[in-house]
Amino acid sequence: MKEVIKILVVDDTKVITKLLYDQINKYYSGKVECYPALSAKKALSIIDKRGDVNIVISDFEMPKMDGIELLRIVKDKYPHIIRVLMSGHKDFDNIKSAVNDCEIASFVEKPWNTSRLFIQLDSLVKRVLLARENEVLINELQSSIDNLKNIVRDIIVDLSPDLAAHSKTVSSLSLKIANELKLSDEIKEDLKSAALFYTLGLLGLPKSIYKTHYKQLNQDMREMYFKYPQISAEMLKSNKNFSYVRKIIKAFHENLDGSGPLGLYDKKIPLESKILKIADEYTLAISIRGRSKEQIIEFLSRKTGILYDKNAVKALVNIISRDIGAIIIPMKLKEVKPGMTIGRNIVSELGRMLLPKGTIITMLSLKRILIYNEKDTIKEVFIVVDN
Secondary structure, three states: OHHHHHHHHEEOOOOHHHHHHHHHHHHOOOEEEEEEEHHHHHHHHHHHOOOOOOOOEEOOOOOOOOHHHHHHHHHOOOOEEEEEEEEEEHHHHHHHHHHHHHHEEEEEEEEOOOHHHHHHHHHHHHHHHHHHHHHHHHHHHHHHHHHHHHHHHHHHHOOOOOHHHHHHHHHHHHHHHHHHHOOOOOHHHHHHHHHHHHOOHHHOOOOOOHHHOOOOOOHHHHHHHHHHEEEEEHHHOOOOOHHHHHHHHHHHOOOOOOOOOOOOOOHEEEEHHHHHHHHHHHHHHHOOOOOOHHHHHHHHHOOOOOOOOOOHHHHHHHHHHHHOOEEEEEHHHOOOOOOEEOOOEEOOOOOOOEEEOOOEEEEHHHHHHHHHHHHHHEEEEEEEEOO
């Protein structure tokens, strides 16, 4: 049995509320359930307790809380509920306010014309039914996508347990970076999918392709390394639901300065690709290539703005520093600010010691360093990061 649509009628005049309540119940004859409320407070209580109201029709002029304020609260707390305003006054300023602030779907003028009223309500009821049908389709689609992901995950685990473990770690770290950057759930879902699928192109290839730094590979193996994200993306081509995930995977090897295999640079590279690249590089360096966390953080920081996204690297640094305590990262002199703590002695190119490690940068000491830099170059400054 299909769930009936619930309509809440709100008016402080009992006669009007009952009239509209009776007309709606008679017109829809069991297909709709209608509930009366004689105040905005009572209306919010009904919505809160029931949790299944689809449409709210509220009078404008009511004591304590008017209809616009009620519908504004409904919009903020229950955005899925369709909102309708009634009024016996053609106050266009208030109507405009209701449209803009409350995003009402319809306006009913009192006294209402019954035929016109139900033309409006029929449209809104159809909208609710369409939203329900869409929700069913979306759930079915999501179920099929989840099934596909589970199948792919099982295949990778079966063919290459090492690769499966690596993808899982990369996915976890990517999501931590996304959370640190306060990215949307939609972006995080795309990241999870990309982290699952991006290694598909490595299945069947020698493990040395991803266990060895690409600069140490021979020419043929290096070409395979740079092509595998394209192969992974191509394997998803038949599923249109993964069109953006394919874009993320394709740009996985791209560098901010445009030196990657596809020549994409900075804003042309999806943010998800930038995050995935950093998570993959960090995980490979730690778990497979035997680098320390401090070493890989130093490398990533040094290549920020060249190979890696600045904000994503900063997010990773914050995550790691919370995990292991204070870490030291290289920073360009122009990025140094008062209040930062020196992690290593600041030494000029000619070997002159300018500031010892542990010094907290002041405005005066920063000016002094900048003056020295004009005559005796300071390549980089190491700063302590402690969260």
